[in-house]
Amino acid sequence: RHLGYKAKQGYVIYRTAVRRGGRKRPNPKGIVYGKPKHHGIKHLKFARSLRSVAEERVGRYCGNLRVLNSYWVNQDCSYKYFEVILVDPSHKTIRNDPRINWICNPTHKHRELRGVTSAGRANRGLRNKGHAANKARPSRRAVWKRNNTLRLRRYR
Numbered sequence: 217r218h219l220g221y222k223a224k225q226g227y228v229i230y231r232t233a234v235r236r237g238g239r240k241r242p243n244p245k246g247i248v249y250g251k252p253k254h255h256g257i258k259h260l261k262f263a264r265s266l267r268s269v270a271e272e273r274v275g276r277y278c279g280n281l282r283v284l285n286s287y288w289v290n291q292d293c294s295y296k297y298f299e300v301i302l303v304d305p306s307h308k309t310i311r312n313d314p315r316i317n318w319i320c321n322p323t324h325k326h327r328e329l330r331g332v333t334s335a336g337r338a339n340r341g342l343r344n345k346g347h348a349a350n351k352a353r354p355s356r357r358a359v360w361k362r363n364n365t366l367r368l369r370r371y372r
Contacts, residue, residue, distance in 0.1 A: 219285040219301060219334075220316075226307035228281060230274045233295040234266045268328070268335040270298040275328040278302055282319045283328040286335060 221227055239262040241248075246257045262269075267286055275283045281302035289297040303310055305320040318324070327333050331340050341352035351359050 219287060221284075221301045222316075224309055224313075226304045226310035228278070228302040228304065230278065230300045230302060231289065231297060232270045232274050232300060233297050234270045234273070235294060236266065236291065236296055238262065264331075264339045265335055266296050267298055268331070268333070268339055270296075271300055271328040271333055271335055274300040274302070275326060280304070280306070282324055283326075283333055284319065285333060 221229070238258075239260050241257045241260055243257060248255050248257070267288065271283050271286050274286075275281075282305050284301040284303050286298050286300040289299050291297060303316060303319050305311070305324075311317050311320055324332075328336065331337065337343070340355065341349065344352065353359070
């Protein structure tokens with residue numbers, strides 16, 4: 217409930233399994249035609265959490281629903297199991313509820329694919345505020361662009 221779920225019409229919960237483990241680099245036969253720095257195949261980690269991967273998969277499968285949040289349920293040696301809370305933006309109950317009808321706006325389409333959900337924001341480093349987030353806000357790319365742009369102001 218504290219993740220936004222309410223037992224009313226328009227709310228859906230999907231349970232999904234994501235295979236555990238790191239990300240193996242997809243090089244044929246593990247051969248890298250380059251410098252030794254890039255020879256790593258096995259011990260690489262994916263940039264996002266398995267929870268955000270679960271959100272993404274469910275969001276692609278349920279194209280008409282909006283991903284609200286998700287949580288860990290269980291895990292075994294092969295899989296992690298997550299439950300993803302989805303909202304139906306075309307349902308009258310959702311559209312008339314002032315607490316949740318913000319998700320009906322078109323700007324919230326596929327939040328999970330753009331890293332706007334809770335899990336996605338955590339992976340983008342947006343849990344911090346202030347001076348701790350100087351290199352993360354508003355986004356890593358915006359910070360890179362800001363630091364690498366030559367500004368020749370008229371009065372400088």
